[in-house]
Amino acid sequence: MAVRGGLFISLLLLMLPVERIWSPRPRQGLRAGVWTDLVHFFVNPIGVGHSLAMAFIGLELVFSFAVPKAWRTLFGGMPFLLQFGCVLFVGEFFSYWAHRLSHSQTLLWRFHAVHHSSGDVDWLSAHRQHPFDTILFLIAANLPAIALGFSGPLVVFVAVFHRTFVTFTHARMRLELRWLRLLIVTPRYHHHHHDRDAPPSNFAGLFPVFDLLFGTFHWPEALPTNYGVQHRVSKGWLGQLFLPFIQAPADDLARPQGTSTIRKAR
Numbered sequence: 001m002a003v004r005g006g007l008f009i010s011l012l013l014l015m016l017p018v019e020r021i022w023s024p025r026p027r028q029g030l031r032a033g034v035w036t037d038l039v040h041f042f043v044n045p046i047g048v049g050h051s052l053a054m055a056f057i058g059l060e061l062v063f064s065f066a067v068p069k070a071w072r073t074l075f076g077g078m079p080f081l082l083q084f085g086c087v088l089f090v091g092e093f094f095s096y097w098a099h100r101l102s103h104s105q106t107l108l109w110r111f112h113a114v115h116h117s118s119g120d121v122d123w124l125s126a127h128r129q130h131p132f133d134t135i136l137f138l139i140a141a142n143l144p145a146i147a148l149g150f151s152g153p154l155v156v157f158v159a160v161f162h163r164t165f166v167t168f169t170h171a172r173m174r175l176e177l178r179w180l181r182l183l184i185v186t187p188r189y190h191h192h193h194h195d196r197d198a199p200p201s202n203f204a205g206l207f208p209v210f211d212l213l214f215g216t217f218h219w220p221e222a223l224p225t226n227y228g229v230q231h232r233v234s235k236g237w238l239g240q241l242f243l244p245f246i247q248a249p250a251d252d253l254a255r256p257q258g259t260s261t262i263r264k265a266r
């Protein structure tokens with residue numbers, strides 16, 4: 001609990017001034033859903049993530065019998081930064097597809113819709129995520145690297161880095177960083193993914209190259225202003241936890257289908 005609290009205070013001290021300096025619009029008081037997102041914060045990235053991290057280190061042992069020794073020697077012998085980059089890149093490829101499927105498959109969208117239900121997107125709303133959704137993303141991002149023979153502790157280290165980066169890409173910032181948009185996902189880039197009026201796009205979490213490759217890159221001139229989902233999602237944490245098992249978000253199914261309306265990058 002002390003680690004979770006420490007991480008929360010650190011992110012709060014870092015992100016509050018950042019969002020204040022580059023705020024797109026002034027905010028009056030606390031936004032709706034902040035307390036719910038706070039519960040998500042303490043349950044998800046560290047609660048679920050920590051358990052899975054332990055599982056991944058255990059899985060490394062299991063895979064060590066299946067992965068050819070030559071692979072492990074090859075990957076383990078790479079310079080640290082190269083290993084780090086490879087794990088990020090492999091994880092990003094599988095995360096891209098897990099994310100894209102979460103928007104096109106009814107069953108997955110039930111859970112992913114919780115993440116998109118926030119009417120405002122900021123650093124804390126990054127952590128509004130159904131635990132099933134978290135587990136799917138953690139498996140997609142980390143298991144292939146483990147199966148390839150990269151070391152478990154390195155994969156866990158990359159997962160922590162990724163989670164921190166995701167906090168930044170959800171930040172409520174007007175900062176354009178236009179020149180970065182083809183290289184790395186920025187808050188502006190990811191906010192377009194949360195835009196209700198945008199086509200299903202910008203599924204990459206780190207490298208826009210996957211959106212460019214698979215035709216889902218989206219960068220309009222106007223900043224997104226319309227966040228959330230069309231169907232009703234419970235406002236409380238418990239409701240968000242159980243509703244996906246009970247009710248399909250039928251009225252939103254039209255939105256996350258296909259990717260044919262992607263506009264050209266400017």
Ligand SMILES: [Zn+2]
Binds near residue numbers: 112116
């Ligand atoms: Zn999404």
